[in-house]
Amino acid sequence: METRAGIKLTEKQIKNIESLDRLLRKWDKELCINCIAGTLHVMLLGDTNQNPNPEMSGTGGFNPDYIVYTNVTVNADGGDW
Secondary structure, eight states: OBOTTOOBOOHHHHHHHHHHHHHHHTOOTTEEEEEETTEEEEEEOSSSSSOOSOSBOTTSSBOGGGEEEEESSSOOOOOOO
8 A cells, every 4th residue: 555656554554544435334424523723523413313403513613512523643634725
């Protein structure tokens, strides 16, 4: 396994990617992964049977009340290409 630039991954990195792939294949569609201000969050989506409230706040961003998990140890970027 390698990057688009042809840089080969270590065995540990490959195992991390394979583990993430297994997790995402069974991911609950009412959860979403967001990167906000450099921090990775798992959030509950809104406008669903479980959460009828919109996930967007009045200021136009995701409502932080719907965060269910936060991880600050993973390098994360929410910017555009």
